[in-house]
Amino acid sequence: MALQDILDDFALLDEWEDRYRYLIELGRTLEPLPEDAHNEQNKVRGCASQVWVETRVERNAAGAPVLHFRGDSDAHIVRGLVALTLALFSGHTAEEIVATDALGVYRDLGLAEHLTPQRSNGVRAMIERIKSDARAALA
Numbered sequence: 734m735a736l737q738d739i740l741d742d743f744a745l746l747d748e749w750e751d752r753y754r755y756l757i758e759l760g761r762t763l764e765p766l767p768e769d770a771h772n773e774q775n776k777v778r779g780c781a782s783q784v785w786v787e788t789r790v791e792r793n794a795a796g797a798p799v800l801h802f803r804g805d806s807d808a809h810i811v812r813g814l815v816a817l818t819l820a821l822f823s824g825h826t827a828e829e830i831v832a833t834d835a836l837g838v839y840r841d842l843g844l845a846e847h848l849t850p851q852r853s854n855g856v857r858a859m860i861e862r863i864k865s866d867a868r869a870a871l872a
Contacts, residue, residue: 734762736820743842752847753810760812763819766805779858781851782808784815786859788866790827798827798870802863814844814856822863830867835860 739759746752770787777784786804793799802823804815821838822830839845839856848856 734759734816734820739817739820740838740842749843749847752843756813756817757809758813759816760806760809760814763805763812763816764803766803770803771805777855777859777862779861780806780811780855782806782811782855784811784855784859786815786819786862788863790866790870793826798867799824800827800830800863800867800870804859811852811855814848814852815859818856818859818863822867827867827870831864831871 742755743752746755766785766787771785775785775787777786784804784806786802789801789803791799791801800822802819804819806812806815818835821833821835825833836845836857844856845853
């Protein structure tokens with residue numbers, strides 16, 4: 734799902750119960766992650782729930798690395814957070830990914846104050862993992 738569509742949908746939801754339900758629905762839209770991708774290399778460290786992010790790097794016409802991500806989690810709300818994070822980063826150049834203020838997007842959506850500290854730490858770990866992959870693609 735496109736990031737702008739997600740942001741627009743979030744803006745229509747006033748109640749946090751509705752926003753949590755929307756996150757769960759968003760998680761159901763994730764492309765299935767193959768079972769063999771649920772491995773230690775793809776596992777995101779620092780998440781209370783199990784989270785996996787698979788990274789694929791391509792080069793665009795200018796030769797810049799473009800990263801594509803797939804992800805999964807064993808928790809419904811976290812799957813939604815994975816979907817939101819992948820919508821934010823997947824298909825962008827490594828430079829764009831490194832420059833993106835993902836935590837700012839989470840703050841703007843009001844997620845920062847409505848997630849448990851454990852989930853917030855997991856989101857930060859997932860964002861850092863993606864940015865680390867982007868920095869590696871630039872090296």
